[in-house]
Amino acid sequence: xxxxxxxxxxxxxxxxxxxxxxxxxxxxxxxxxxxxxxxxxxxxxxxxxxxxxxxxxxxxxxxxxxxxxxxxxxxxxxxxxxxxxxxxxxxxxxxxxxxxxxxxxxxxxxxxxxxxxxxxxxxxxxxxxxxxxxxxxxxxxxxxxxxxxxxxxxxxxxxxxx
Numbered sequence: 001x002x003x004x005x006x007x008x009x010x011x012x013x014x015x016x017x018x019x020x021x022x023x024x025x026x027x028x029x030x031x032x033x034x035x036x037x038x039x040x041x042x043x044x045x046x047x048x049x050x051x052x053x054x055x056x057x058x059x060x061x062x063x064x065x066x067x068x069x070x071x072x073x074x075x076x077x078x079x080x081x082x083x084x085x086x087x088x089x090x091x092x093x094x095x096x097x098x099x100x101x102x103x104x105x106x107x108x109x110x111x112x113x114x115x116x117x118x119x120x121x122x123x124x125x126x127x128x129x130x131x132x133x134x135x136x137x138x139x140x141x142x143x144x145x146x147x148x149x150x151x152x153x154x155x156x157x158x159x160x161x162x
Contacts, residue, residue, distance in 0.1 A: 002094040022128075028124075083096070
């Protein structure tokens with residue numbers, strides 16, 4: 001049951017990130033223009049002034065079209081490494097962490113230290129109020145199903161087979 005709960009938490013965190021919002025339901029601070037260019041492979045090899053101007057227009061068009069939405073997925077490795085760890089069913093606890101140290105380091109920069117030269121924080125390892133409500137409803141459903149299964153098992157043991 002705790003494994004299911006941890007996976008649901010991760011699913012909701014990923015949903016928030018796809019929407020471009022942090023754990024408080026606020027939009028992430030936008031990427032810097034330079035990072036946006038690197039992330040979208042818009043690097044220009046133009047050597048002439050005209051070529052560079054044309055490339056800048058292309059960059060500006062992409063930027064203004066809203067393609068700079070923050071989703072924390074340069075490679076996708078960090079979010080794909082987010083996984084349930086130390087699941088303890090009897091103690092009703094589960095920790096969520098990163099399966100590889102590189103992903104944990106990147107998450108540390110976004111969540112705690114700040115990413116980039118300007119040390120921008122993008123807190124993503126929590127749930128917004130609306131997603132917390134969804135999560136709590138999911139947990140209640142899990143507990144109810146677990147309770148029904150436990151009662152059904154007890155009854156089946158108490159009633160002799162005919």
